[in-house]
Amino acid sequence: MEVLGRLASQIATVVQGKDKPTYTPNRDDGDMCIVLNAKDICVTGRKLTDKVYYWHTGYIGHLKQRTLKDQMAKDPTEVIRKAVLRMLPRNKLRDDRDRKLRIFPGSEHPFVDRPLEPYVMPPRSVREMRPRARRAMIRAQKKAEQQQQKADGMKGKNGEAQEESA
Numbered sequence: 001m002e003v004l005g006r007l008a009s010q011i012a013t014v015v016q017g018k019d020k021p022t023y024t025p026n027r028d029d030g031d032m033c034i035v036l037n038a039k040d041i042c043v044t045g046r047k048l049t050d051k052v053y054y055w056h057t058g059y060i061g062h063l064k065q066r067t068l069k070d071q072m073a074k075d076p077t078e079v080i081r082k083a084v085l086r087m088l089p090r091n092k093l094r095d096d097r098d099r100k101l102r103i104f105p106g107s108e109h110p111f112v113d114r115p116l117e118p119y120v121m122p123p124r125s126v127r128e129m130r131p132r133a134r135r136a137m138i139r140a141q142k143k144a145e146q147q148q149q150k151a152d153g154m155k156g157k158n159g160e161a162q163e164e165s166a
Contacts, residue, residue, distance in 0.1 A: 008083035
């Protein structure tokens with residue numbers, strides 16, 4: 001279960017060959033990239049309903065649109081393909097790099113006879129929280145702790161009172 005944008009940026013890096021020490025911008029030395037389980041990607045925020053894909057049929061007034069949710073139901077491979085292609089530079093090598101990208105919605109693929117090398121996503125480095133948000137989070141934690149202690153103190157007093165009366 002990977003996030004669409006982070007996955008697409010890693011795929012674009014591999015397809016271009018930027019992860020190799022021999023990278024040259026004017027040569028296509030990237031590796032072939034096979035993506036499995038394209039239907040299992042996720043997005044953050046409200047992108048499922050707010051992100052819209054547009055295309056034109058060629059007729060006057062025929063601008064079509066489809067939300068990400070509808071596109072995922074129709075063809076999840078096209079969502080990843082468009083995300084990766086829009087991250088590649090717009091030059092003569094783009095079509096060749098697109099041919100190196102194979103996307104399959106499930107785990108079945110025609111490359112079972114070849115040994116596939118799984119790609120491990122690098123760990124994310126999350127930046128430090130903004131000071132104001134961090135202070136607010138600490139305040140909320142302290143408030144929750146105080147309420148917990150207050151609730152524990154109330155239970156203890158009630159418990160003692162019941163023991164004395166018995």
